[in-house]
Amino acid sequence: MKTSLFKIPFLHRLVGLLGAAILVPGAAHAALKVFACEPEWGSLAKEIGGPQVSVYTATTAMQDPHRIEARPSLIARARNADLLVCTGAELEIGWLPVILAESGNAAIQTGQPGQFMAAQYVPLLDKPAVLDRSAGDVHAAGNPHIQTDPHNIARVGAALARRMAELDPAQAARYQARWKDFSTRWQAAITRWEQQxxxxxxxxxxxxxxxxxxxxxxxxxxxxxxxxxxxxxxxxxxxxxxxxxxxxxxxxxxxxxxxxxxxxxxxxxxxxxxxxxxxxxxxxxxxxxxxxxxxxxxxxxxxxxxxxx
Amino acid sequence: MLRPALLAAALTAAFPVHADPQLDALRAELQELKTAYEARIQALEARLQKTEAQTAKAPVKAEPAPVRSSFNPDISLILQGKYAHLEDRADRGITGFLPSGAEGPSRGFSVDESELVLSASIDPWFRGYLNAVLADGEVGVEEAWFQTTSLGHGLSVKGGRFRSGIGYQNEQHPHAWDFATNSQVYDALFGEGYGQDGLQMKWLAPTDIFLEFGAEAGRGGAFPSTERDSNGFPSLALFGHVGDDVGTSHSWRAGLSYLHTRPQERAFEGRDLGDVDVAGGFSGKSRTWLADFVWKWAPNGNATQQNFKFAAEYFQRRESGALSCDDAGVDASLCTGGITGPYSADQSGFYAQGVYQFIPHWRAGYRYEQLFRGDVVFNGVDAGATLASLADYDPRRHSLMLDYSPSEFSRLRLQYSRDEAQQDIDESQFYVQYIHSLGSHGAHKF
Missing domain, CATH: 3.40.50.1980 (Nitrogenase molybdenum iron protein domain)
Structure with a gap:
């Protein structure tokens, strides 16, 4: 009786430890794993998250974000992500659905808090009046290249800071503090850019x-x-x-x-x-x-x- | 601001005279106009900036952009067809291999099967997919499955009818092929591709390198298996994939797969040594190993301008059991009266292909396919001693293609193939093919 009582919690602990080691390697180092579809969102997540997050950026500035191969490496990184930060508005429609379907990661699927689409927090321009492929590669929701206006970066950043705090409540205060700091510097920079x-x-x-x-x-x-x-x-x-x-x-x-x-x-x-x-x-x-x-x-x-x- | 200045400049240019009281008056008037104009513009700009600053500060109520346009499933339709210039041949079987039942291309112009694809999330836990092919007088269900999206931990379960995850090309439908014709390896192994009616479980390892394992259990209704009236899962498949990037320009994936089936009375048609048609069936075990490798290159990972893709698959198939053989028609053959004897085959083969996009929209490709007939023993002796269609011959084929894709949704292709799939045949084949896709933007796998 005594031995079995001792054994069961021990086993539980062992299984738990093994499970943690297998399923979330490096959990102790970074609380939040961010998969950013584009470099601007990767940078923004780093500004807000600082050392509390690890950010993987799926594409580079030298790649056309419309046309990305659903590479095995992207699927592997999406598998472990806690938060997916993408533009949305159909920009990634040619590759992200495959990554999501193959990732086996429930947290970042559509509708989950782990999926963050930047375009939802920005008023979109260039909404097509007519949706027809004869007009070329048009995006139904509007133009998705929102990152070229720093005000949009600020809008997305505010929402992203909230989302990161929601997903990682233990670090919520740090995210908010870092966001506040970034936001102040960002607004000053906007004023400077607008003057220039x-x-x-x-x-x-x-x-x-x-x-x-x-x-x-x-x-x-x-x-x-x-x-x-x-x-x-x-x-x-x-x-x-x-x-x-x-x-x-x-x-x-x-x-x-x-x-x-x-x-x-x-x-x-x-x-x-x-x-x-x-x-x-x-x-x-x-x-x-x-x-x-x-x-x-x-x-x-x-x-x-x-x-x- | 610009216009009065321009006007002034134009006037100065038009009247290069020195002094003229009238002109001076005009100049003064213009100057006055310009100053007033500039002041007004400056005032307007200040107002604009003020409003802009206010709007930037005010929290923007962005209407949520729809991630999916509606609740309707994504629908896409693939239209494809080709013109083939081929020799007039009675049959296009592959010598040395029991036929998979795949139909060869038709001569002249033919409309290939149109694929209708519907897919959507079913609810927060599942997604669904249907791929139906439409041809004259028939609708075929190529794939009809659900897949879990909410298990997490890298796990997903697929159920229904689906293309097996074995090999590389197997999951691709014809519109995604890089050539107008199927590879000889797949023709010999599965026909168009191996479909399972059953369940698939996949697990993706939590590593930075892509490492995926899958297992399938199915009813095994198609070649190399057969329909059978039984409980259980006569078709079992296992596969593993590994892949990664090398720098930003290279990426690769390699895989190893195994398929085990138990065909029962799997029908075949062939010819005996006297060229008389025979028919029969195979019952026993069929085990296939497949190794595949894909490598893609694009400068800086930007495939828009130039890219290169290399793919190769190697297989080995062992079959053992009993083969029956009898006359197919009225003519007497070596099988007259019916023979049933032990049959075993140990066969292999590979294909390797490279496709290069040398300028935007244009790609050129070459594929080499080679099968090794290996050991085929029927009734204690080499099967070639009875059946000409199983003669000791190693089939092969070379293909060259050039395609042009005006957009992601349309493609036109030219192909030349030198086909030596059948003993004593060396055929030049020409194809012109079109592939068009309508509707939602289908994302393709690696």
Whole structure:
């Protein structure tokens, strides 16, 4: 009797320990494991979580977030995540569903608190009036490239800090404190960027892909042409020539593209019409200066200012 | 601000005369206009900035963007067809192998099966998937399954009819193939692919490297198994996958799978040494091992411009049991009167393929397929001594393809194959194929 009473709790403890060792390795080091679909959300989660979280970023600034392979490594990382932070608004529709289905992770499935979609906390622009594939790769919910407006980063950050606190209540106070600190620095930076960017208001620009509506609306840039004839459709030489002709009537100051996009269309137009082609970082890691969220906007504004009148 | 300045500049350019009282007056007037204009613009800008600052501070009530457009299931429809230029041949069986029953391509223009796919979350605990193929006068259920989404711990259970997780290509439907025709390896092993009616359990290890194990138990209704009227699960499959990235540009997956089935009176048709049609059946055990490897490359992991994919699978199949053989028609054959004898086969084969996207939208690929007939013994002697269709011959095929995809939803393909699947045949085949998908954006596996 005595031995069995002793044995059962011991066994329980052993099984529990083994289970913990197998199922959550490294649980002692990082409380919250974050799987970020894009670098901007990975950076934001690091700012809020600090040493309390470990962040895995699924894609880099050199990759097209629309077209990512559902690689085995992504499935393995999603398997162990406590929190999935993605853009949503169908940006990841070509690969995230496979990752979710194959991950065997109940916590990050749709509708669970472990799934955080940034686009839900931001008013979306460019909602298509007509949903038809003949219009190219349109997103029904609106344009998903929300990270190019720092106000959106702030909106998403506030919601993300709340979500992280909800998932990891033991560290809630630390998340809130870190968020408050970040938010203060961020608001100051926004004020600085907006002052610097005053000459950009009304500046006419051409974009390669409709990836900058939030940046344009924030800084008051005027988009006069798009190089892609339809979203996701590569521009033909004929189409580029038409854009070049159009620019003679309505001149632009610069042609913008994201770092991951092919430089050829933008460079071709730049050469043809004598305006600079700017490779904006688009997200964290898009170039050497854009090492974090602050660097991302520092570099974006500086590049644009060089093209300003 | 811009316009008065431009106007002034234009006027200065238009009247490069030195002094003119009238012009001076005009200039002064313009200057006045410009100053007033600028002041007004500045006031407006200040107001705008103030409003913007207020809106930024005010908590934004963002309407939640719908993650899924509605409760309706995701629906997609695949349209595919091809034009094939082939020689006129009586049958397209693979010499040295018992036929899987796969139908070869038709000559001329043919509309391939259209695939209708429906999928959605069932509730917070399950998701469901249906893949039905539509062809003339028939609807086939390729897959119809539910899968758990809420077990956690890397576990998921799938039940219903599904493509077995063995091998690499097996789970892919024809529209996802990189070539217009099925690989000879799969033709010999399973037909289009091996489907299970049963249950599948998968477990993903909690490691940073991808490590997945799966087990399946099924009714085994299709080749190399057969329908049988019995309880239990005559078709058992086990598989394991491992995969990872190397840097940001390379990723890979390797797998090892095993399929065990017990076919009963699995029908076959063939020819004897005198080229007379014979028919019969096989009963016994069929065990298949499959090793697969996939490697993908894209510069910086960005597959939009250029990418490369290599895939290879190797199999070994051992079958042992009894084979019966009899005349298929009125002509007398070596099997006349009916023979039933012990049968054993130890066979193997592989395919290896590379597909390279050299510029956006354009891909070129090459596939080599080679089967090894190995030892096939019927009634104590080499099966080739009785049946020409099981002659000692190693079939192979080369294929070259070029495809163009205007978007993710459409693809046009050209293919040339040199087919040596049958002894004494060396056929050049040409294919033109289209694959179009309508509806929701189907995410493809690695």
């Amino acid at each position: 960017a005053a000459p950009l208001r009304g500046m006419p620009v051409v974009v390669q892909h409709k990836g900058f509506p939030y940046l344009e609306s924030w800084l008051g840039l005027r988009q006069v042409a798009v190089l892609e004839p339809k979203p996701g459709v590569d521009p033909s030489v004929g189409h580029l020539a038409r854009v070049a002709a159009q620019l003679q009537a309505t001149p632009a100051r610069a042609v913008l593209r994201a770092a991951y996009q092919s430089p050829r269309p933008a460079d071709w137009l730049a050469q043809r019409s004598g305006i600079p082609a700017l490779a904006l970082p688009f997200t964290v890691g898009g170039n050497a200066r854009a090492g974090d969220l602050f660097g991302l906007f520092d570099d974006t504004i500086d590049q644009l200012l060089k093209a300003a009148p």
